[in-house]
Amino acid sequence: MSDRLYVFDTTLRDGEQVPGCQLNTIEKIEVAKALEELGVDVIEAGFPISSPGDFNSVIEISKAVTWPTICALTRAVEKDIEVAADALRFAKHKRIHTGIGTSDYHIKHKFNSTREEIIERAVAAVKYARRFVDDVEFYAEDAGRSDNEYLARVVEAVIKAGATVVNIPDTTGYCLPEEYGRKIKYLMENVNGVHNAILSTHCHNDLGMATANTIAGVMNGARQVEVTINGIGERAGNTSLEEVAMILKSHKDIGIDTNINTKKIYGISRMVSSLMNMPVQPNKAIVGRNAFAHSSGIHQDGVLKNRESYEIIDPVDVGVDENSIVLTARSGRAALKHRLEVLGVTLDKEKLDQAYEDFLKLADKKKDINDDDVLMLVGKERKENGRIKLEYLQVSSGVGIKPVASVCLTIAGEPFEAASSGNGPVDAAINAVKQIIRRQTTVKEFLIQAITKGSDDVGKVHMQVEYEGSVYYGFGANTDIIAASVEAYIDAINKFVI
Known part of the structure; x- marks a missing residue:
């Protein structure tokens, strides 16, 4: 026993x-x-x-x-x-x-x-x-x-x-x-x-x-x-x-x-x-994205012949559905709802409808929708309640060109516009935002989560922003890494701007 x-x-x-x-x-x-x-x-x-x-x-x-x-x-x-x-x-x-x-x-x-x-x-x-x-x-x-x-x-x-x-x-x-x-x-x-x-x-x-x-x-x-x-x-x-x-x-x-x-x-x-806005490292045991991935041809051949050749754990035993529904722009609400439930998220009809609309927009930009993308979509509403919101962002940059960014923010529903240059497109965009909010802030940490499957994947940015001696944390996710960076900065400043 x-x-x-x-x-x-x-x-x-x-x-x-x-x-x-x-x-x-x-x-x-x-x-x-x-x-x-x-x-x-x-x-x-x-x-x-x-x-x-x-x-x-x-x-x-x-x-x-x-x-x-x-x-x-x-x-x-x-x-x-x-x-x-x-x-x-x-x-x-x-x-x-x-x-x-x-x-x-x-x-x-x-x-x-x-x-x-x-x-x-x-x-x-x-x-x-x-x-x-x-x-x-x-x-x-x-x-x-x-x-x-x-x-x-x-x-x-x-x-x-x-x-x-x-x-x-x-x-x-x-x-x-x-x-x-x-x-x-x-x-x-x-x-x-x-x-x-x-x-x-x-x-x-x-x-x-x-x-x-x-x-x-x-x-x-x-x-x-x-x-x-x-x-x-x-x-x-x-x-x-x-x-x-x-x-x-x-x-x-x-x-x-x-x-x-x-x-x-x-x-x-x-x-x-x-x-918690805390990415799981791809090679994390049991739950990492690559925990049951096989890139070596020898490993792939062995797994196809007998899973136990290279896998000591059946993915199904930890809740990874080997035959999971692949989400694309042609997937319906039921497929999205199923994937969310597998990930432990239950939405009412109204929130599911909104998530589905956002999903279709993302699916038009991406070939494959992964679990992180889906969770990013349903977590988006937590940022939509912020006082400051990003309405649009336009950036011009290139080899031999000084990056310039134009942004429009709404603050308590009122629009504000600004443009600025910077050492790079992200710096230019954040400088433009700073012109509008008029607060002395310092970006203390700027972390981009690895883009894994191609140039169309969602970029995830974690940022620490210091203001008046305190540090605030922000998170952004977007297929455009510059937009994700600005979203992360705005997420942080929303935590101290009243």
Whole structure:
């Protein structure tokens, strides 16, 4: 009989800490419902004391989701715990996730404290959280660099205080897989009462070993994994949910099962990528565009003769339909609706009609419509509510010609026109926009997502714009990369222009 592994998803908390990936409450509810359909056991919905938005999101997600446990993060601070408990009041199954740093780096430099004082604070936080909920998870921050003997003392103390789950984070992504596995094994063998709680992994990907460390932890006794969709998260990201789920499904000899419905993986991957404006790298394991693509003639021949020659995962098992409907200018509403549903997006009739009109316009420009194009179309409405809108853009450029751009913006419904030159067509277009908005801004980062299938593909631009000491993030997508750049700039300025 297989062991049960609990999947704790922190896309809406740790994943959302990525700059520019913040979601509003409605979008978070959409993701939470998709996580429930995916089969996630625990959804970490936010850090309630950090902001009113996070507090409200935890409340609304608690109302919207039925069977998964809803978890709220806190520090080992009584006020944090009280606010988390309040935010969880509507959750059917609730958990408070509290903790403190246990490495000497944190104890000495972050807290200016001692090992004994940290244990006292840890125990007090768990006991206080147990006043509000029966399910308390404790995190030993920077456990990856914590002394194992001391860490075991902390774990033993918090379990005795009432912790039901103990999280052993490799917060900095420092550990090697063998090292992290030994750490979990040490705790399993040296903590009195360890079987009264579940040990959890929470690994970061700074050295590219998050998934390997997580699996090493599971192989040595951890029975909860803390993961995110597409591996998003602080710095280089967190352990990827889809990778862990498919490793365990592919290696049945490990004898550990999850509750994940793997056929829902691809859809939620694309949903999160679209909502967070966070492209999935083409070579990303399981969900990348090239994960099941074969360009080598030898590979193609082998796959055609027997799929398992070069594929250890059936694409259908992760929700990639090998016989998917190809979208072209001759496709009808039903085909578009089907593709959206595969990607986890449901639209009412009015929004579907608008998306279909936009789809036909794009299909006239492109030979092939891919999933990113479709998601870009349905995400377009989020930008149409902005105060500033691009009405038209005209650019003249070429070899030996100084680029000049003319733009027309509507601001609160009133049209404004301007023209400007620049070092290139994008610079000229943005300079023209700057003449109209009259704000001192600086483009800090300008990222064009790779154009993959030809000159007619949609160009996707991510931009950081600094204004009065704050950084705002914008996203644009268009078959014209200059237009996409201007859309991204306008998307950013709409976030600070009132």
